[in-house]
Amino acid sequence: MQLIADHIAHAYGPLPVLDDISFTVGPGEVVAIVGPSGCGKSTLLRILGGLEKPQAGAALVAGAPPAASLNPLTFVFQDFALLPWRTVEGNVRLVLEGHGLLQAVVADTVRDVLARTGLTDFAKAYPKQLSGGMRQRVGIARALAARPAVLLMDEPLSALDAQTRELLMDDLVQLVSAEGSAEALGMVYVTHNLDEAVRLADRILVLSRRPGRVRETVTIAGDRRARRSDDPELVRRARELWDLIRADAAEADRELADGEAING
Numbered sequence: 247m248q249l250i251a252d253h254i255a256h257a258y259g260p261l262p263v264l265d266d267i268s269f270t271v272g273p274g275e276v277v278a279i280v281g282p283s284g285c286g287k288s289t290l291l292r293i294l295g296g297l298e299k300p301q302a303g304a305a306l307v308a309g310a311p312p313a314a315s316l317n318p319l320t321f322v323f324q325d326f327a328l329l330p331w332r333t334v335e336g337n338v339r340l341v342l343e344g345h346g347l348l349q350a351v352v353a354d355t356v357r358d359v360l361a362r363t364g365l366t367d368f369a370k371a372y373p374k375q376l377s378g379g380m381r382q383r384v385g386i387a388r389a390l391a392a393r394p395a396v397l398l399m400d401e402p403l404s405a406l407d408a409q410t411r412e413l414l415m416d417d418l419v420q421l422v423s424a425e426g427s428a429e430a431l432g433m434v435y436v437t438h439n440l441d442e443a444v445r446l447a448d449r450i451l452v453l454s455r456r457p458g459r460v461r462e463t464v465t466i467a468g469d470r471r472a473r474r475s476d477d478p479e480l481v482r483r484a485r486e487l488w489d490l491i492r493a494d495a496a497e498a499d500r501e502l503a504d505g506e507a508i509n510g
């Protein structure tokens with residue numbers, strides 16, 4: 247299945263937020279979205295996931311989702327969004343409930359996604375007993391249980407410390423490097439972190455400040471499994487991205503500061 251952003255534009259009342267955004271995400275592909283604060287990254291992700299309707303253009307899908315997919319476009323959030331009263335297993339099972347699945351299918355799926363995210367030994371734990379990194383693994387396991395075609399990730403690592411981020415980044419790299427089939431997982435990855443973007447993405451959409459337009463699409467070639475975060479070439483690419491958004495970011499920052507001063 248392919249996710250297609252087709253000339254998407256959006257505004258909140260008089261505030262134009264996105265302008266003419268087009269790109270595609272296919273199986274096994276990662277598209278990162280970067281840009282200054284407030285340029286509409288999260289709005290774009292919500293539109294792609296069908297949570298919001300754009301004023302113009304559309305988020306479309308082409309082709310069939312993976313077999314038995316319960317939710318072809320599945321979100322993973324920064325704050326994990328786990329139910330504290332459910333165990334790890336219970337949180338994952340949540341997305342499988344209400345679909346009339348056989349208990350054996352549910353049990354197999356839960357077992358499979360917990361194994362893929364290194365959580366097998368934590369199946370009976372509650373979120374409060376887990377580190378931040380483990381909680382986000384549960385968030386990812388839960389998303390995978392729905393057999394998505396494309397994961398929509400909004401700053402999934404930004405609440406975590408640097409070492410945990412590095413470990414989870416390795417996991418994400420493995421998740422989208424599984425196999426080159428038509429059912430391979432795709433990903434849209436919104437981040438402020440340019441190092442994450444160059445480590446994970448095939449293409450990076452650099453948005454301008456609000457209203458976000460595609461200022462440039464940067465391609466990162468090569469197998470993401472072979473990329474190392476301290477690779478000088480990747481460091482150079484991240485620097486290049488920063489050069490692209492620096493002026494916009496400074497301007498967006500000033501705007502936010504002005505807004506806060508005016509509001510109080």
Ligand SMILES: Nc1ncnc2c1ncn2[C@@H]1O[C@H](COP(=O)(O)OP(=O)(O)OP(=O)(O)O)[C@@H](O)[C@H]1O
Nearest residue numbers: 258261263281282283284285286287288289290456
């Ligand atoms: N539901 C809403 N109603 C009105 N304005 C909104 C709404 N959601 C977002 N906005 C505004 O739209 C603009 C874009 O917000 P959005 O969260 O999409 O940007 P972002 O690039 O993800 O920001 P950040 O990088 O700070 O996370 C901001 O000015 C925000 O205040």
